[in-house]
Amino acid sequence: MSRLEGKAALVTGGGRGIGASIAKRLAADGADVAVTYSRSAEKAAAVVTDIEARGRKGLAIGADNADAAAVASAVEEAADSLGRLDILVNNAGIFGHATIEEATLEDFDEMVAINTRAAFMASKTAIRHMKDGGRIISIGSNLAERVPSPGISLYSLSKAALIGFTKGLARDLGPRGITANVVHPGSTDTDMNPANGPTADGQRNLMAIPRYGHPDDIAGLVAWLAGPEARFVTGAAWTIDGGANA
Numbered sequence: 001m002s003r004l005e006g007k008a009a010l011v012t013g014g015g016r017g018i019g020a021s022i023a024k025r026l027a028a029d030g031a032d033v034a035v036t037y038s039r040s041a042e043k044a045a046a047v048v049t050d051i052e053a054r055g056r057k058g059l060a061i062g063a064d065n066a067d068a069a070a071v072a073s074a075v076e077e078a079a080d081s082l083g084r085l086d087i088l089v090n091n092a093g094i095f096g097h098a099t100i101e102e103a104t105l106e107d108f109d110e111m112v113a114i115n116t117r118a119a120f121m122a123s124k125t126a127i128r129h130m131k132d133g134g135r136i137i138s139i140g141s142n143l144a145e146r147v148p149s150p151g152i153s154l155y156s157l158s159k160a161a162l163i164g165f166t167k168g169l170a171r172d173l174g175p176r177g178i179t180a181n182v183v184h185p186g187s188t189d190t191d192m193n194p195a196n197g198p199t200a201d202g203q204r205n206l207m208a209i210p211r212y213g214h215p216d217d218i219a220g221l222v223a224w225l226a227g228p229e230a231r232f233v234t235g236a237a238w239t240i241d242g243g244a245n246a
Helices: 017-028 043-054 068-082 105-128 153-176 202-206 213-224
Strands: 008-011 032-037 058-062 087-090 135-139 177-183 236-240
Touching: 008 017, 008 068, 017 032, 017 043, 017 087, 017 135, 032 043, 043 058, 043 213, 058 068, 068 105, 068 202, 087 202, 087 213, 105 135, 105 153, 135 153, 135 213, 153 177, 153 236, 213 236
Parallel strands: 008 032, 008 087, 032 058, 087 135, 135 177, 177 236
Antiparallel strands: none
16 A cells, blocks of 8 residues: 555645655555646646546645635535545745845745745645644744855745744644644756756755755655654654755
């Protein structure tokens, strides 16, 4: 039997990049998987095709993480369509670059809404459908713990907030055996931050293992946290960044 046989998962922002790899890995491990997307409908459809090719049920739901009501509605739709919800991966997010002098209140509101508030909204909605032993995994960033260059204060703020939120969730949901963890990827080869991008060499210079991560690297850690071996792991932050923060 597969590790996640009989489980149902929702991966926000699962249409591309790290989210797509997570969705495919959860399906490979036996779970039915729903993904949300905001702009990449075709890519999300391709992820669903991959999930279904593995013999699992797949679903793509259009939802903008900036819209709290849309996030909640997507969770409800996923739980209804899949018949249950055991695993929530709060993955959807944005990156922005602006110094504190340049950043606006609108920049702040957008960053926090998409990267932080949506995780709260999705988690709050999901736990109404989760049975004891569920999993909530949020995707943060190694920049939540160390800020090596200027211009990323808002991004780092939004991801650092997930650490406190995750620890609080672990306390709130521990009596039900629902675990909450946050995964902090470092530089990972995606459309958002390609390994051949203009700042890639500078990022590699920070790493103990001087190469970009692959989305599958992140997906492997998430899959472990979603599985039975991690049932006693909660309230923890897992940094997977090639040693950039070492």
